[in-house]
Amino acid sequence: GAVVSQHPSRVICKSGTSVKIECRSLDFQATTMFWYRQFPKQSLMLMATSNEGSKATYEQGVEKDKFLINHASLTLSTLTVTSAHPEDSSFYICSASSPGIMYQETQYFGPGTRLLVL
């Protein structure tokens, strides 16, 4: 199956610093990548949809200036949490998707990045 990697897997940073998380599709080209956020014991919340070569589409309530998304190639998307605060601490998961049979587009998930802001 398709493999998606995320780096780093864990990061601890001080409040006010910025953190970049990378999401890579290793063996396929992903026209679309999704970024999710998951709080403990909760479900996944879609933050934004990223299409290669175009601006990301953010979900309502997600600050685009705080969560910068870049999808520069068909295999790499990055999420930068700017001026991180303790409330940004969470599990961030990306998924990558490629065109498929209509309505059966499959997304392949990365292993997630746990961010802790002190």
Next chain:
Amino acid sequence: TQLLKQSPQFLSIQEGENLTVYCNSSSVFSSLQWYRQEPGEGPVLLVTVVTGGEVKKLKRLTFQFGDARKDSSLHITAAQPGDTGLYLCAGLTSTSGTYKYIFGTGTRLKVLA
């Protein structure tokens, strides 16, 4: 806002018992996927259902998509401790040529040996 509500929220059962998890919405989805997630990992796709009324079986797991494509169920027969995890449904929506997935609220299952 499209919402997918799962029930029950938590379930703790003995090995060998059967269980059903429900995923309900007032919105229509193009397709619906079920995932299982282990702590600290990304979700793993179990199945995709596309057609209203569709039933798919994966060993001891049976998935059904509602006729109106607004709801779905996951039935596990003879649950085993290895089935323990967070089960998530996700509905696929599309507008103007773009698509995204809306995740359900999740069902945390614990199967006791």
